[in-house]
Amino acid sequence: MSEWLEVTVEMFPYGLIPVGELLEDAGVSGYVIEDEEDFRRFLEENRQYWDYVDPELLEQKRGKCCLKFYVTGDGDGRALLSRVRRELALLPEKLEVDPGTLTVSWETVREEDWANNWKRYYKPLPVGRRLRIVPAWENTQPEEGRISVVLNPGLTFGTGMHPSTKLCLQFLEETVTGGERVLDLGCGSGILSIAALLLGAGTASAWDIDPKAPDVACENAGLNGIGRDRYSAFSGDVLKNPGLLGETDIKGYNIVLANIVADVILALSPRVEDWLADRGAFICSGIIDTRAHEVEAALTQNGFRWEKREMEGWAAYLVRKAE
Template sequence: MEDIKWLEVAIDTTTQELEDLSARLTMNGVTGLVIEDEADFQQFLENNRQYWDYVDEELQEKMRGVCRIKFYVSDDADGRKQLQKWMEGIDKPYTTTALGENDWAHSWQKYYKPMEVGERLYIVPEWEREEPVPAGKTALYLNPGLTFGTGSHASTQLCLGGVERYVTDGCKVLDLGCGSGILSIAALRLGAEHAVAVDIDPKAVDVAYENAAMNDIGKDRYHVLAGDVLTDEGLVNELAEQKYQVVLANIVADVIIPLSAKVDRFLAEGGTFLCSGIIDVRAHEVVEALERNGLTIVDRWEKKGWVALAARFQ
């Protein structure tokens, strides 16, 4: 089948003119507008700052001073005719960039290749699952396009190293802030008997179940919930009905710090709390919170400015 070609049309504007330009394009029949605006970007960061400790500087620089609208037409005579119609009465200059169907939908896959993590894990994108797995490695199949948690980020790799060290055959695992489910699914692949995973984003539930199914893990061993353990006491009570030998939290310092006061509700005697996603300059705050709530640090790992901690009640 012939590869469909597309044109990405970009119109630079100002924050003040953005709303009017969007309305005019919509009236001309444009659908699927993509708006890139530094002001909206900064507002989004401010309103959601509790979910991260830093924002990539390259991304911030890319958005600096940006205010533009993008839309797409087919790269042929019909598409160019449609573009001319959509731009009627709009005297702003625009640029076009040619894209192939494959460029648009699938080219990101080339950035995800199988990779070794820790001593035993071998993370494999679903489209390469037929590739042989190195001897002595445990395969973990994932769809990296689904949501956060591909195994490529240093904080996830640190936590996966902790999973290798502390997960034992037959243990129970609780994964708080599970994202793609990578940590809890890895624990099950490495011998855990049962895992419960929770994420504040409801979309993570289906994503985690889909990734689990790729690894032949069913709902008899894996249970995924949506909710916020910091604010939903009913959810906390439900999770605390059983105890877990390993509790995982690859989130950020601002969530781990208040979460440390609830860990005793979930952790079995002698169990381990593994937390990651901690930028190094804030690690001391997390350590202080853990110790304040009766936990003792038993392991610490660092990589590329990120810190992971293992703690236990002594």
């Protein structure tokens, strides 16, 4: 089993170019630059990984900049690391600008089956007042007063751990009264539409542009005793091709769910009314706090009233047509 060292050098942005040049001269073949803006952009553009990111990372990244590279864990790799550390210690006196602390840290990374390691951190999770998210591999007893939503999310979005998902589930608890038709856009693991059915909704249609998502969502529905007569999942972009929903289904959903990203919510805001039944509810989330004002402006412009909730730097909205 091979062993590598993941090395991190912390610095001010001014230090990125000289440190990068130093590494290249030392023989480091490649490196990755990370800063707060990169991390926020990653979160917005890679929704499928939201659940697998420690919620504290966003705060940890605030104002930080670092450069990461890898060396082998053998004698040659450790010798290269020692050389880099020596040359970094001498770098500040050669520069006219302050490169920052140039603090060097490293940790061992082994080539192993990491794809399943995250499961050890994914435990039963109470959400809101009535729900409890339970990993499919956990053998746990039901919790009195809570509805268990059993999930095996794989690497699709939707474990229930991300703040945006929690906010949607809270709104769902308060919105589902029984028998609703639900449209879940960007369904991922299917967690939201499955929870809606377990809360008492009648039927749900789930969509995602990720071709893996429908199989995952239907499998999760089955884990919760929900059959194909009540739950269906498909791959496609209904925003670009509304005809995918079928002419008879375009209008009449009591609840439309979209836990996606701000750009998609902005694009949905002028369209979602076409899919909502009278007095229907649009629950949207996945909106990082710095973009909430854009979503609010779009919802208002398209004639909606909304209730907003926030958690750990993310915003969600319960939206209805203004009367």
